[in-house]
Amino acid sequence: MRVSALRPAAVQFTLPDWWPPSDDEVMRFVSGLAEAAPDTPLVLYNPPHAKRRLTLDGIAGLRAAVPSLIGAKLPGGDASWYADMRRELPGFSFFVPGHTLATGYSQGAHGSYPTSLASTRRAL
Numbered sequence: 001m002r003v004s005a006l007r008p009a010a011v012q013f014t015l016p017d018w019w020p021p022s023d024d025e026v027m028r029f030v031s032g033l034a035e036a037a038p039d040t041p042l043v044l045y046n047p048p049h050a051k052r053r054l055t056l057d058g059i060a061g062l063r064a065a066v067p068s069l070i071g072a073k074l075p076g077g078d079a080s081w082y083a084d085m086r087r088e089l090p091g092f093s094f095f096v097p098g099h100t101l102a103t104g105y106s107q108g109a110h111g112s113y114p115t116s117l118a119s120t121r122r123a124l
């Protein structure tokens with residue numbers, strides 16, 4: 001990845017969105033990112049509209065295989081989802097949609113992200 005020369009704090013990526021990739025394809029893709037930029041932390045953006053929404057177990061498996069995966073932007077969930085997140089991914093940074101930040105933050109989320117292009121433009 002050319003971005004590694006810039007020494008960013010992290011690089012956000014999303015899974016290919018023209019088809020729902022298999023578990024093996026996801027693992028190869030994320031492992032390839034880590035191999036291309038071994039000193040660059042990775043943050044997964046897996047929004048609600050993604051063709052392939054990863055489960056918390058799936059993300060935990062990716063994190064185990066690719067230690068440079070340090071965080072994710074996820075849709076969030078109910079109280080049990082947050083409990084599972086804290087249990088399955090301790091020390092993992094996760095961010096939730098801006099309109100759910102109050103609940104998310106109280107449940108352990110580290111921040112939020114805009115959920116539409118219009119809100120992204122307003123943030124800029």
